[in-house]
Amino acid sequence: MPPAGELIVYRNFESDEVFSGVTALIKAERAGATGEMPAESVRRYCDCVEKMAAAAEGLGIAGSVWRTWLARLLSQRENAFALSHERRKISGGTMLRLAANDFDTLYAYMNYDFRALEKKIGVDIGGCLADFTPSSKKSENAAAAALAADFAMASSGAELMAAAEKFYEERGCGKFALYCGFRWDSHERGIVPAAPIEKITLSDIIGYEEQKKIVAENTDAFLSGRPANNVLLYGEGGTGKSSTIKAILNECAQRGLRMIEVYKHQINDLSTILDAIKRRNYKFILFMDDLSFEPSEVEYKFLKAFIEGGIEKRPDNVLIYATSNRRHLMKETWGDRADKDDDVHESETMQEKMSLVDRFGILVRYISPEQKEYLRIARALAEEYGVDASGEEFELGAIRWELKHGGFSGRSARQYVEFLAGGKKPEE
Structure with a gap:
């Protein structure tokens, strides 16, 4: 031997x-x-x-x-x-x-x-x-x-x-053969598995059919080798933006999709991440959740150059999917508008701040549901959890719940139903 x-x-x-x-x-x-x-x-x-x-x-x-x-x-x-x-x-x-x-x-x-x-x-x-x-x-x-x-x-x-x-x-x-979800570890300077990942599918997200279709079709084009765009999902909190991206990973992992979560403070490491994955025979989505920038933060300039403006061509096997509560990613105050009087090139300054969002070829808006849709989501979740939603008290409780928990949203509906599934009754 x-x-x-x-x-x-x-x-x-x-x-x-x-x-x-x-x-x-x-x-x-x-x-x-x-x-x-x-x-x-x-x-x-x-x-x-x-x-x-x-x-x-x-x-x-x-x-x-x-x-x-x-x-x-x-x-x-x-x-x-x-x-x-x-x-x-x-x-x-x-x-x-x-x-x-x-x-x-x-x-x-x-x-x-x-x-x-x-x-x-x-x-x-x-x-x-x-x-x-x-x-x-x-x-x-x-x-x-x-x-x-x-x-x-x-x-x-x-x-x-x-x-x-x-x-x-x-x-x-x-590791890319054994896991599908990852995160960038700044201390280890490496890509590490994120396990276990949330087991959610697009069908688990109630409503938002058009939004889910747009993201799914773009991802399908990406995995099929056709032209595809970076995607920004924006809108109110709790509407399913992050869940949509997680569901896409679960449904497409068998086709070679891998996802790496990158936090805002790690944007300067994007080039290092790219070097580690650009020659691998997988399709990668860099996932940036809850992305937004304060006026004092300059990382957005690096991200802007990374997406499209650098000398090195973006690899064909990498896209960026981001979520944000802000349509333009940048925070703007009334004070900023007052400062315009002192800005000689006002339009250029605004273009500089807004140009990052232009790097995302697809913008998908998630809006908070109206009361009727909110209650429909709550009833559908109640059926999933085995909670009785037949009585008027269920709807009244759902409305009282949203008043204390951030308004009408899929997240509020799920929290309410999970609260009931736990055997408790919401406080008056």
């Missing part, structure tokens, strides 16, 4: 503590070392077993914990072979032959019988390595769990490689 040191394409596996620890113990046992292994080997083996068992428990996978760990590792790690297969089919090339040799090695490791090793170091795990049973079948990551199941069916290195290629072609590789 080739040693782990001969891995070429998957050489970064060796930086994994469990993989390097287990393979080192396997090589020592295969080398035919005599006598008892040192206590350090026992400690290393037990540490590795603990980590592998925890991973198998989290993924909800029965069977070999070592095989589960290898599947998890392969789904997480990126390399030239994985990236070349990311959501596309590749045939031929030297990299393919190098990967084939690696999969023969990995297959041999995956099917190693740990009983010989346990006998040598004097440890009895009770067979859990080969026949682990999770307490729940509910998986923290369905993609990695599916890959582990495919690995279990492989009877050769070639079949193991075929399972990996299938995973790469359908899901991609690394």
